[in-house]
Amino acid sequence: MYKKMNSRYLTGVMVLAASVLLQGCGLFGSKGSASEKANASGEVTGVPNRSGWQQTLPHEMVPVKAGTFWMGQADEDIAVSKSSLNKQVTISEFYMDKYEVSNNKYRQFLEAVRMGELALSTPTTLKDPPQFNIDELLPDTTVWSQSFTHHYGDPLMEYYFEHPAFDDYPVVGISWEQAKKFCEWKTYHMNANDKSEYDMPRFRLPSEAEWEYAAKGGKEIAKYPWGGPYLKNRRGCLMANFKPGRGNYIDDGFAYTAPVDTYAPNGFGIYNMSGNVAEWVEDAYNPAGSALTWDLDPKYEDENESRKVVRGGSWKDIAHYLETSTRTYEYQDVKTAHIGFRTVMTFIGRSGSMDVRASRRRRR
DSSP: OHHHHHHHHHHHHHHHHHHHHHHHTTSSSOTTHHHHHHHHTTOOOOOTTOOOOOOOOOTTEEEEOOEEEEESOSSOOTTOOOOSOOEEEEEOOEEEESSOOBHHHHHHHHHHHHHTOSSSSSOOSSSOOOOOOGGGTSOOTTHHHHSSTTOOOHHHHHHTTTSGGGTTSBOOSOOHHHHHHHHHHHHHHHHHHSOOSSOOOOEEOOOHHHHHHHHTTTOSSOSBTTBOSOSBOTTSOBSSSSOOBTTBOSTTSOSSOOOTTOSOOOTTSOOOSSSSSEEEEEEEOOTTHHHHSOSBSOOOOOTTOOEEEEESOOTTSOGGGGSTTOOEEEETTOOOSSEEOOOEEEOOSSTTOOOOOTTSOOOO
């Protein structure tokens, strides 16, 4: 009994002596003590005791690392638009939604606004909650009948957004302005309900350059998200949801839209960058946009231009619109049965330093 007690006493003395010695070497010492002493003596060392911060990967988003690629035409310009000239650009790191925004995710937005519960508990962000008018946010379900001449779209008009059978299908009937409102809510929803001391960057629509870079899946030049040049894989299966031929909508497996996780993802792990629904992006449309923008994180902005760029092609489009370089546009207040969207988030950190482990999300 005496020997055990004596051994414990000696062990304690040794641990105490070791900790004192190691503190002298700076191994176990207080990290901020030297800075605090220097500050007290009039030196400038920065604000002490700033807690560390690490950006997390939000739910169902994928990291897109920085890189350089050739933005622009990857095949013949069959429309002779000359609006997608080749240009080498560099894109910084960002996160992008793995899937197009679904009916059910957009419904969560509407329910939060309708119930007045933009934060689930006591808000943790210092920012004021955004103000929304529910009537201005509802998707236009009549697009299934009104977008097409002499088309029996009544079943989709009645069921597509409301019925649980379509929960995982991409939301449509959404204008560019409504997509921006969704991003605003999603940002507040995340920052108001987490436990982090600092707000995460805001969600937003991707720039046109970010969208094309992500669509190419890590390839410098790619006609389609899967590379190309063919629309079918080795088994003869179509690689996207589009219109393979005149009057033929069903050969890809779906007459209209498909669930957002259908078909194989591209090199970045992103689904349906071509086909299913075309997607709103941030940029205003200009045929000469490529020549006007910078070659580092380009984005064309014009508050007086109501035309906004649409990318990716949809379930009703021919293969030309599926190409990663094809540019189209729509007016920002227009709602259709073939345009949806997805969100992105800027990655904050040293250029080229993105370090995301795909196997698990970082926790704040």
